Amino acid sequence: MSDPTTPTRRLPAPGRPVPVSTYRLQLGPDLSLDDAADLVPYLDSLGVTHLYLSPILRAAPGSTHGYDVVDHDEIAPELGGEAALRRLAEVAHAAGLGLVLDIVPNHMAVPTPAWHNRALWSVLTEGPESPYASWFDVDWSAGDGAVLMPVLGARIGEVLASGELTLDTDPERGPVLRYYDHVFPVRPGTEALPLAELVERQHYRLAYWRVADEELNYRRFFDVGTLAAIRVEDPEVFDATHALVLRLIDEGVLDGLRIDHPDGLADPGGYLARLREATGGAWVVVEKILQNDEQLPTDWDTAGSTGYDTAWRIQQAFVDPGGSGRLGALMHRLTGDTSDALPELVDQAKREIVDRALYAEVHRLTELAAEVCRDDLRLRDHTWRSLQDCLVELLVAMDRYRAYVVPGETPQPEDIEVLSTAAALARTRLSPERAATMDVLVDLLLGREVGSAGRTRDPRRDELIVRFQQTCGAVMAKGVEDTAFYRWTQLVSLCEVGGEPDRFALSPTELLTWAGRMQVTSPLGMTTMSTHDTKRSADVRARIGVLSELPVEWAELVGELRAASASWRPALLDGRTENLLWQTLAGTWTADGPLSAERLTEYLTKAIREAKQHTTWTAPDEAYEAAVLGAARQAVTDPAIDELFGRWEQRTREAVRAATLGTALLHLTLPGVADVYQGTEVPSIALVDPDNRRPVDHAAIAARLARLDEGAGARDLADEKLLLTSATLRVRRELREAIIGPEAGFVPLAHSSGHAITYARTVAGDPRIAVVATRLAASVERMGGWAEHTVALPEGDWQDVLTGRAVAGGVRRLAELLDRMPVALLVRED
CATH class of the missing domain: 3.30.1590.10 (Maltooligosyl trehalose synthase, domain 2)
Incomplete structure (x- = not known):
């Protein structure tokens, strides 16, 4: 196994193009490849270096996203076909921009017809x-x-x-x-x-x-x-399903790839090795959810993940740990859930998924294990039922998407640990007589010799190893992401794709320590904050995160909201959904008012069906859904609710501003290739898909950017975020050696306040860019400001590109540095 401190596997081949930043475009009925070509002048002005395209192969009729591929040999005619892709590439390359493509190797559509x-x-x-x-x-x-x-x-x-x-x-x-x-x-x-x-x-x-x-x-x-x-582990299937994409890379039309859901593949590591060879070492990132402190397998041929691990860490660095108790107490009053109940809730949700939605997959695993045991005299007494019991408990106990055991290969120590730890927990939930069966099952899943001497490999044993790992990912995704995260309401912004709500908050030291490690191991992986799959945009999460800074005031507001809604709030509205509703309104209520009733009710319909407590997609409870959606419509039209949330929006405006700009600046300056999801260069109030895939008014944003570039001052938060995004992307492009260069580095900067996050980007140890961000602005406000707190900037002459201010290196007062904006982006002038 390679040394994790030497990222030889995390770099594209020498000479292959590497994005400095990407801009994700959701192609579909409202945005064709030719439409994307029309956006190139704006995106060039914004400062990105690569357009990042959603899947473009022919998809099922009526597809709005492209992940339901039906033909790997053709660019979707609805998007303009290969001719339009080549026109886009020509326009982009002429402007100095490249193209990155999202591909789907794991599955195809079963379309109608x-x-x-x-x-x-x-x-x-x-x-x-x-x-x-x-x-x-x-x-x-x-x-x-x-x-x-x-x-x-x-x-x-x-x-x-x-x-x-x-x-x-x-x-x-x-x-x-x-x-x-x-x-x-x-x-x-x-x-x-x-x-x-x-x-x-x-x-x-x-x-x-x-x-x-x-x-x-x-x-x-x-x-x-x-x-x-589909079985891309078969070389013939790989070749057939990748021929067009590989040709486009070979011809220079495409520069890199994003791989959708590699955990669904039989052998992700083998797939990535084959892909690296076939692309000549192109820049490739993988959509991989890393649980807690899990890292990508060190032998994967990829530049890194698509950035869910970055997103939750940045977001939780802007959550006040002091709010946990108060918000937990409020959740308990509304829902009955205690602050320590999340692990049990996750287990319950995973168990429901195993028993219902994925019963067919678990049954097939049991059949495989039972056939292996029936055909071996020494294993014959391990019954079908005992194997099923052990498999169920093992799937529930797994704390990550999967292990990466390859039939016929010695498992890595980390994979042995993952399965062994899950088995130890599973044993505590089984009768003692199942212990021996669990031992056999773990040996089978690790490809060890078990049963009669010399028996390690046969087609059924191999299939059991692979299918168990593939099923683990499905249980995690459906049980945690799509069930438990819709039930847990302590602070709903934490319940995000790849999120870690049990951590609640992250300290700046934890964030920067992790970032320093990423600079060594995955310096060219992707960083992101909003995607087409996130349950809430980063800006909605930032607004909800502010509740942790003002938990007493929020609890008082919820009390007032409940009193104001008492006359119309239906008895069928359960506590979890009510808590979700109030927090969703807090996250989407801007100075312009609430989200439209249509968008809010579409979101809540999905949320309550995914939660699977009172209604589901397959068995909707019409009375319950009518009650919930009726309450939501009433909430956004009731003058009393409008007044209460209007006051809250004004009370939290500065804290929201600091969190919005702070998370954006960290996203764009921490190690990695920064991805901007379409439209999020300005504040984006969006909920789960399809809400977050709505068309973007790029013309309006481009006009706003042109006004700012002509010297107009920022008038509102939208101007400020666009100014920050464009300035940072341009700095990245101009000083790329400090971002993606071979000698690029990352070093925290000393400061005296726990409410600041500070660091520098370096070249061969020489600081070139310095970042200062306000953390938990409501607390800073309560303390009366920054007082005498300082940050130690590297020596030299600096300029804050956000304000145009010249700043001398050395120890600087935060109050002076952050008097105009809650963040500073400093570039060394020499």
Whole structure:
């Protein structure tokens, strides 16, 4: 294993382009590739060096995001096709900008109609004999040797009796079965059979949609049955699904890649090694959620992660740890949850996911383990039930997305520790008689010799190792991110993708220590604050974070809000949802007022269904949802609520300003390649998708930037954030050797206040850029200002590019340095 202090695996090949910063564009119906080309002059002026494109391969009909790919050989016609991509590349390159592309190696869409995915259509037509059969992770031994297609609105008997399923002829595809918008191929030679027999003879099994959670026989993306996983670990599948993208990289159209959800792959490390070789060592980052202090495996060929690990740390450095107790007490009054209840809540949510949405995956794991044991005399007494019990408890006990055990290879010590620690916890939740079965299971999952002498490898053992790890990620994503994080309400801004709400707050020392380590191990990984997947934009999280600075005042406000809403607040509105509602309003209520009722109710609908306590996507409780959404609509139209939140917005305006600008400046100056999500160069009030994927008025932002560049002063927070973002991006571009250069460095600067975060970016140890940010401005205000607190700037003559002020090096008073803005970005003039 390589030494983690020598980042040889974290650097692209010599000579390969590396972004200094990226700007994420969500392509789709409202933004084509030609539209993106029109934005190049603005993005160049903003200071970014690369456009970061959402997936562009042909996707399922009506796709708004591109992650549901149906054809790897074609750029989506809706976006303009390959010709438009090349036009964009030509315009961007002429301006000195490059292109980075988001690709989806883990899965393809199961579209409606299915023929849009020709690989899948071939498998449905020809079954195991299809040339594409090896693409999909299908268990042909299950489901009567047919791919389960759970698309029916009722059980198959009812559908046949009702006549909703019919035999038809498609002019291009011949005989087909039609079920409303669904179209399926007919196996050659079965066209003349009676309908019931014809249906039974296909290479797929049409079934009631609820069957998917119990009998699905193909691997899917988490619990999404319309996304089927593909086997890119097969070299032929890798080559076929990456040919177009690799050609575009080879031709210089693309400069780098973002890899969606590598944890879903059979062997992420092997995939990244193959990708590095195929791209000639291009800059590649991976969407990897790192739990707590977990680090990327040291042998992964990647520049780093996409930055969720940066996002939560920056955000929590602006959370006041002193607010934990007060906010916990308020949560307890409203919900009954205690401040130490999160681990139990997470376990409960994961257990529900294992037992329901992912039951089919867990059943398949159990079948694999049971088959291994049945075929070995020495393991035969480990029963199906005991193996299932152990698997369930092990999946619940795993504290991260997965281990990275590769069949036939000696597992790394960290992977052994991860599984062993989870097994130790799982044993405490099982009867003592299950201990021996757990020992066998852990040995099997680590690829050790267990059972009869010499038995370490066979296809089922290998599959068990791989599928267990893939299932771990699904349990974490669905159980934690998409269930528990919608239930925990102490401070909802902490419940973010990749977040660590159990940490509550992070000290500046912890943040800067981590950043220093990243400068050594992953200096070219991505940093981010808002993405297309975040549950709230960074600016919404910053506003909610201010509650931790004023917990007493917030608790008093909630009391007033409850009194003002008592006459119309419905009895069905539970405490967790009510707490979520008030905090969401605090995070989205600006000087212009509240979020629109439509956007708020769309968000709450998703939130309460993801929480799965009173209503779900598959079984909506209409009365409960009507009560919640009615309360939300009333809240944004009630004059009393408007007055209360209006006063709160004014009371917290300066604290919000400091948190908004401070988190933005740290994001853009900490080690890594900074990514700006579209529209977040100005304050972005956005909630979970699709709210955060709404079209951006780039023309208005460009006009605002032009006004600032002409010398106009900043009039509001939007001007200030745009000024900060553009100035910092331009500094990054001009002084790239201090950001991504081989001798770039990072060093904290001494200061006397716990309410300041200070550091410098260096070249060969020589400071070139200095950063000063206010942390917890409400506390600074309570103390009467900065008093005599100071920061020790490196020697030399400096200029604050945000204010134009000249600053001499040495010990400087924070009150003088931060009298105009709560942040300072200093560049050494020599």
